[in-house]
Amino acid sequence: MENPNQPTLFLGPKGEFAPVFAGLWTQLFEDVVKRRQRIFANDPSWSGHVAVAQQPLIGGLDALLEILETEIPTFSPHYLGHMISDISIPALLGHMAVLFENPNLASREAASAGSQLEVQAVNALAEMIGLPLPPVRGHFTSGGTVANFEAFWRARYRLDHWLALGAWLVEHGRTPADFFALAHMGWSAFDEHLEVQAIDEQQLRERSWVLRGPWAISRYYRTVLGNEFPEPVLLVPGNKHYSWPKSANVFGLSEDAIWPLDLDACGRVRIDALEAAIDRARGLGRPILMVVSVAGTTELGMIDPVDQVAARLARYRDEDGLHIWHHVDAAYGGYLCTTFKGGESALDAPAVAALEGLKKVDSITLDPHKLGFVPYACGAFIAPNPRAYAVSSIRAPYLAQDTEAAYPSWSTTLEGSRAATGAGAVWLSAKILPLDASGHGALLNESIKTTRLFYQAISERIANVRMVPVSDSNIVCFTLAREGASLSEANAAAGQLVDRFKEHPDFACTRTALGLDSYRALIEGMLQTWNGELDSDHMLVVRMVIMNPYMNEASATSALLDQLLLAITEMVDTA
Numbered sequence: 001m002e003n004p005n006q007p008t009l010f011l012g013p014k015g016e017f018a019p020v021f022a023g024l025w026t027q028l029f030e031d032v033v034k035r036r037q038r039i040f041a042n043d044p045s046w047s048g049h050v051a052v053a054q055q056p057l058i059g060g061l062d063a064l065l066e067i068l069e070t071e072i073p074t075f076s077p078h079y080l081g082h083m084i085s086d087i088s089i090p091a092l093l094g095h096m097a098v099l100f101e102n103p104n105l106a107s108r109e110a111a112s113a114g115s116q117l118e119v120q121a122v123n124a125l126a127e128m129i130g131l132p133l134p135p136v137r138g139h140f141t142s143g144g145t146v147a148n149f150e151a152f153w154r155a156r157y158r159l160d161h162w163l164a165l166g167a168w169l170v171e172h173g174r175t176p177a178d179f180f181a182l183a184h185m186g187w188s189a190f191d192e193h194l195e196v197q198a199i200d201e202q203q204l205r206e207r208s209w210v211l212r213g214p215w216a217i218s219r220y221y222r223t224v225l226g227n228e229f230p231e232p233v234l235l236v237p238g239n240k241h242y243s244w245p246k247s248a249n250v251f252g253l254s255e256d257a258i259w260p261l262d263l264d265a266c267g268r269v270r271i272d273a274l275e276a277a278i279d280r281a282r283g284l285g286r287p288i289l290m291v292v293s294v295a296g297t298t299e300l301g302m303i304d305p306v307d308q309v310a311a312r313l314a315r316y317r318d319e320d321g322l323h324i325w326h327h328v329d330a331a332y333g334g335y336l337c338t339t340f341k342g343g344e345s346a347l348d349a350p351a352v353a354a355l356e357g358l359k360k361v362d363s364i365t366l367d368p369h370k371l372g373f374v375p376y377a378c379g380a381f382i383a384p385n386p387r388a389y390a391v392s393s394i395r396a397p398y399l400a401q402d403t404e405a406a407y408p409s410w411s412t413t414l415e416g417s418r419a420a421t422g423a424g425a426v427w428l429s430a431k432i433l434p435l436d437a438s439g440h441g442a443l444l445n446e447s448i449k450t451t452r453l454f455y456q457a458i459s460e461r462i463a464n465v466r467m468v469p470v471s472d473s474n475i476v477c478f479t480l481a482r483e484g485a486s487l488s489e490a491n492a493a494a495g496q497l498v499d500r501f502k503e504h505p506d507f508a509c510t511r512t513a514l515g516l517d518s519y520r521a522l523i524e525g526m527l528q529t530w531n532g533e534l535d536s537d538h539m540l541v542v543r544m545v546i547m548n549p550y551m552n553e554a555s556a557t558s559a560l561l562d563q564l565l566l567a568i569t570e571m572v573d574t575a
Contacts, residue, residue, distance in 0.1 A: 009088050009433060010373075013076045013550050021089055028093060032100045072508070077551050077560055080544040081508045083298070083332055083370045088549075091374040094428030095421045105139070105418040114420030121426040125366055125380055128337050128435040130359045137389035138382035139413055140422045144331030145243040147365035149414055150381040152234075152247040154363065155290040155325040156210060157391045159183060159232060163287065164207040165193055170225055171207075172197075179230050183287035186323040187387060210392065214252060232289040233257050235277045237269035237304060238518020239297040241329055257289075265521040266469040267514075269293065269304045271312055278316065278324070290325040290362075295355060296333025299512045299543070300468060301475030303333055305350065307357030314360070325388075328358055331367035331379065333473055335435075339445050343437025346448040351472040362388045368426050371444060371547060378422030443549055447474045450557055451546040454564075461565050463572065466490070466526055468541055477512070477541040479526075480572065486533040487523070491540040498542055500571040507567055510545075513538045 008017050073079060075086035103114030118140060126136040141147045166182025169175040174197060175182065185193075193199065209217045209229070221229040231254065236244050238260040248257050259281075262273040274291065281288050291313060293304040306328055316322040333355070339345040340352050347355075358364055364382045368374040383389040391412055433439040451474040458478060459467045468477035480497060481490035498511040516523060516537045523539045526532075551557045 009090065010086055010549050011075075011089060011092075013086070017089075021092075024089065024093055025096075028097055032097075077548040077557075078506055079508050079548070080546065080564075081510045083545050083547065085373065085548045086550070087375050088373040088429055088433065090432040091368075091372070091425040091429045094424040094426070095375045097428075098419075098421045098424030101420075103420045105420050105423075106416050111420055114423065117420055117427050118423040121423040121430070122380065122382065124426065124430040124435060125334075125368075126382055126384075128341065128430075129334065129364065129382070130337065130341070130356070131382070131384050135386045136382060136384050137386050138380060140418065140420075140426075141379040141381055141413075141415065142377040142418075143369070143379040144241070144329065144365050144367045145246070145379075146414060147331070147367075147379045147381040148241065148243040148327075148329060149247050149250065151290065151327040151363040151365065152251055153414060154383065154388060154391050155327065156232075156251060158187075158325065158388070159287055159289055160208055160210045161204065162186075162190055163209060163230075164204040165190055165199065167207040167221070167225060168199060168203055169193065169197070178285060179227065180282050180285050180287060181321065183230070183232075184322040184324060186317070186321070189321075230285050230287055231257055232287045233259050233281055234289050234292065235259050235261055235274065235281075236292040237261050237294055237297075238263045238515070239267060239269075239294055239299055239302070240292065241294070241298060241331070243329075244292065253289075260518055263518050263521060265525045267297065267300045267302045267519060267522050268472075269309070271305065271308050274309060274312065278322075288324050290327050293326065293328045293361075294333075295328055295330035295358070296336070296473050298332065299475075299514060300477055301332070301471035301473035301545075303336075303351045303354045303472040305357075306354045306361065308354075310357045310360040325363070326361040327363045327365070328361050329365045330355075330358065331365050332370050334358070334364065334366040335368070335371035335440065336444060336473060338435050338439070338441030339437060339448070341436040341441060343441060345437070345441070346445040348472065354472075359384070368422065368429075372426065372429065372440075373443075373549065374422065374425040374429060378425060380422075380426075443552070444474075446552045447547050447549075450474070450551045451476060453557070454544065454546055454561060457561055457565060458568070462568055464493075466530060468526070469522065474546045476544045476546060479539060479541050481530050481532055484531050487527060487536040487539060490532065491536055491538070494540045494542055497568070497571055498540075500574075501542075504567060504571070507564055510543045511540060512543045513540050 008020055011017055011021055074084045098114065103111035105111050105114055105118060108115045122138040123133050123136065126133060126138065141150065162185050163183050166179055166185070169182065205211050207220065218229045221227050234244060234248065234257060236258060240260060245255065245258050248255065259277050261269050261277055264270050278288065291309065293306045293309050295303045295306060310326055313324050313326050316324060336347060337355050337358065339347055345352050362383065366380040366382065368380060369376045369378040451471065455467065455470055455476050458465055458476065464480050464482050466479050466481050479490045480493035494511065498509065501507060501509045514523060519539065524534065527534055
């Protein structure tokens with residue numbers, strides 16, 4: 001297991017390295033039993049009076065395994081569907097070792113070792129991104145959606161504080177500033193106002209949008225301040241994940257509070273669209289809760305120019321005094337930082353520069369259960385600055401309150417009870433397979449190279465194929481269209497191919513729809529390549545995720561690609 005490019009880190013698509021795992025599994029299980037024998041060794045043995053006979057257990061397990069026989073074999077390189085693949089042996093062992101202990105990260109009283117593992121694993125992820133330790137803060141979640149919710153919650157906490165103080169200043173005639181400027185005043189100005197004006201917490205609570213609720217605060221703004229409450233907005237790329245409209249719904253914003261930003265011809269957010277949206281929000285007096293960038297879009301695997309967004313927001317801060325929260329949804333692409341950490345990346349230079357920009361944002365979402373090859377469910381939320389991690393204080397009388405900032409507790413997370421299995425999986429994975437170009441990054445660099453091999457082969461060997469611009473990561477998307485075909489005809493051909501893939505015994509892929517409202521530049525650019533008519537509000541594309549760790553042997557990958565191309569050719573010819 002010393003060479004990170006060897007598949008001994010994985011069980012293998014045919015269980016080729018079962019002996020490796022079996023030996024490690026036996027060691028793990030024997031240690032679990034020894035620990036139970038060692039703790040309270042003088043206690044009498046349990047009689048097992050509530051145990052069941054062995055046969056029903058065997059029968060029940062057989063029934064479960066029979067059901068699982070029908071599960072999608074996502075561990076196989078033949079699966080090219082969603083962002084899922086086989087999990088590594090270290091991740092599986094880390095997950096299972098912690099699972100036997102079953103710690104609950106709600107409190108250190110129930111998770112002493114688990115809490116330490118969480119801190120160390122979060123630190124490993126932060127170092128992967130390039131963040132300094134300390135002061136980074138973070139915790140594990142059930143996935144990217146909840147991690148994005150965590151960012152929303154904290155950005156709302158910050159904005160609410162600044163708005164509440166701004167309301168007090170306006171009410172008492174202490175500022176000529178408008179609400180947009182006050183809502184983005186920054187913590188330094190906030191702290192100074194509190195000290196100079198001698199404002200206490202209760203005065204802020206009375207003017208808090210979060211604590212009083214939208215109805216009461218709207219009445220206060222209207223009757224006392226002579227203004228309508230300025231509903232905040234979220235500026236999100238048109239390729240946004242579904243969690244953002246969901247977060248607005250959960251946290252009490254209207255659907256009109258989600259402002260999608262136009263994308264360029266490759267499907268990345270446009271800086272001029274961001275600037276236009278900020279200017280529009282300022283003109284309407286609507287505070288910006290956060291700006292979201294995406295590092296690894298779900299549809300195409302594109303990486304927004306995070307570095308350029310961060311630089312533009314820094315200019316708004318330095319020139320206009322506007323502090324705007326920048327969150328990066330790097331659920332898929334965050335682990336790509338390993339490809340250039342201490343080595344040369346297979347990523348293009350703009351993608352590397354964008355990921356380097358993660359060091360300059362307010363919060364980050366990661367999903368180790370994607371490109372980290374960690375078992376579900378394992379997401380992570382990270383805030384480079386402890387003040388960005390601050391959130392409403394919630395207390396419970398039966399849980400001891402953590403006073404050590406190094407240990408996040410249930411009161412600073414949306415989820416109460418949280419398993420430590422993700423932390424254990426990430427911790428052991430990072431120990432065995434370093435989160436840099438010599439370890440984990442070597443696997444991902446291979447997948448990026450393989451993706452480009454697939455992209456080129458499909459574009460050259462499939463009739464009437466029309467390739468979406470090459471992905472920044474490891475996703476291949478294309479449609480099918482003869483010369484002069486309309487967009488609706490291309491959509492029908494792509495849909496037919498995906499339907500045939502569903503029935504194919506050897507390969508699986510997915511489809512995605514690129515909406516004209518966000519992907520207009522990309523769609524119009526592709527239509528020009530075959531002189532097609534724009535007669536639909538979306539482009540349907542075939543989508544393949546090339547992330548399987550077993551695609552690192554040239555001969556095996558070449559044979560698999562030949563099989564895939566033959567299958568696509570046959571499916572297209574018989575359509």
